[in-house]
Amino acid sequence: MSLTYAEVLNQPASWKAALGHVPPVWAGIAQSLDIDAISHALFMGSGTSLYIAQAAAQSFMEITGTTATAVPTSEVFLSSATTVPRSGSVLAFVISRSGTTSEALLAADFLRTTHSHVKTIGITCNAGTGMAARCDACIELSFATEKSVVMTQSFTTMLLTLQIVASLIASNDAMLENLARLPDAFGDQLADVDRLAQRLGWSPVFDKTIYLGLGPNQGLAEEGTLKLKEMTQSACEAYNPLEFRHGPISIVDERTLIVLFEGRRERAYIADVERDLKRHGAHVVAVGPYPSTGADDSLVVGATSSDLARCLLYLPFAQLLAYYRALSLGLDPDKPRNLSSVVVLNVR
Numbered sequence: 306m307s308l309t310y311a312e313v314l315n316q317p318a319s320w321k322a323a324l325g326h327v328p329p330v331w332a333g334i335a336q337s338l339d340i341d342a343i344s345h346a347l348f349m350g351s352g353t354s355l356y357i358a359q360a361a362a363q364s365f366m367e368i369t370g371t372t373a374t375a376v377p378t379s380e381v382f383l384s385s386a387t388t389v390p391r392s393g394s395v396l397a398f399v400i401s402r403s404g405t406t407s408e409a410l411l412a413a414d415f416l417r418t419t420h421s422h423v424k425t426i427g428i429t430c431n432a433g434t435g436m437a438a439r440c441d442a443c444i445e446l447s448f449a450t451e452k453s454v455v456m457t458q459s460f461t462t463m464l465l466t467l468q469i470v471a472s473l474i475a476s477n478d479a480m481l482e483n484l485a486r487l488p489d490a491f492g493d494q495l496a497d498v499d500r501l502a503q504r505l506g507w508s509p510v511f512d513k514t515i516y517l518g519l520g521p522n523q524g525l526a527e528e529g530t531l532k533l534k535e536m537t538q539s540a541c542e543a544y545n546p547l548e549f550r551h552g553p554i555s556i557v558d559e560r561t562l563i564v565l566f567e568g569r570r571e572r573a574y575i576a577d578v579e580r581d582l583k584r585h586g587a588h589v590v591a592v593g594p595y596p597s598t599g600a601d602d603s604l605v606v607g608a609t610s611s612d613l614a615r616c617l618l619y620l621p622f623a624q625l626l627a628y629y630r631a632l633s634l635g636l637d638p639d640k641p642r643n644l645s646s647v648v649v650l651n652v653r
């Protein structure tokens with residue numbers, strides 16, 4: 306079995322491990338760093354970890370009511386005037402699967418040495434890396450580490466970790482209970498998700514793929530395109546579903562596959578978008594908590610979860626679609642072109 310496929314299937318085990326591991330670790334961090342009133346949360350990462358940051362910032366704001374932003378790690382030290390709040394009690398989450406990406410380490414160093422009002426928390430899947438040494442505290446999720454270059458279970462497990470942390474900060478037990486149901490929900494949906502991803506992944510019809518999502522789902526839509534780019538180098542883009550009609554829709558034709566990550570909040574607006582996409586010839590896949598009558602394919606996931614707690618359940622379809630598309634093109638998903646698992650920056 307390919308490494309990537311095995312890691313996609315291992316997600317419920319990693320999620321269960323995170324649900325047990327994170328609460329006591331966070332309690333220790335909150336006590337030792339004296340985390341009390343937070344005025345802003347800053348999430349940062351590179352590549353897939355940036356998309357975790359985007360979804361996590363949206364989740365954090367919804368769960369805690371405190372403002373949060375997501376930025377590429379490089380912008381923290383190269384454009385701090387526009388990315389780092391100048392005052393207040395700021396919590397900065399530095400996200401990096403490897404814990405060794407140069408920009409992540411440079412950002413952590415920069416914040417620690419120049420911004421005393423910012424507390425840095427590393428989120429990584431490898432223990433004992435430079436990340437732990439450079440941040441004020443670090444959550445190490447060794448059970449979600451990966452052999453693959455392409456990030457799958459590390460994405461969802463680090464995002465889940467950040468949603469758990471936000472729920473703990475807000476003392477939101479209902480959200481924690483919702484999150485605790487995710488591992489079983491993954492198992493319930495897997496057969497349908499795998500079947501549809503396999504059929505569409507192997508289809509020779511599509512020459513471009515668009516992912517649409519809003520709110521926390523926008524980061525997930527970006528991540529869906531990154532999986533396809535990494536594993537298949539095929540044309541793909543991500544947008545907010547309502548924004549997509551304001552211009553980009555002109556790229557749609559009969560060879561376009563469009564995946565909509567839908568939530569209950571936008572339900573009243575989305576049927577019209579689906580109709581328009583189909584009118585222009587796209588094959589529309591709706592992934593969400595209710596069956597869609599307007600789409601060509603409808604995948605029901607997390608029907609009983611809240612919009613926010615359901616987020617992670619959208620990813621397995623995107624991961625498997627990229628996996629099967631790679632196989633259909635004769636590519637090895639475990640060996641993506643031009644990529645290694647860590648980017649090291651040589652600074653002169």
Ligand code: F1P
Nearest residue numbers: 352353354401402403406645646
């Ligand atoms: C993650 C990342 C991946 C990408 C590539 C290089 O870095 O940018 O998103 O797929 O393999 O590394 P990190 O999370 O380890 O910092």
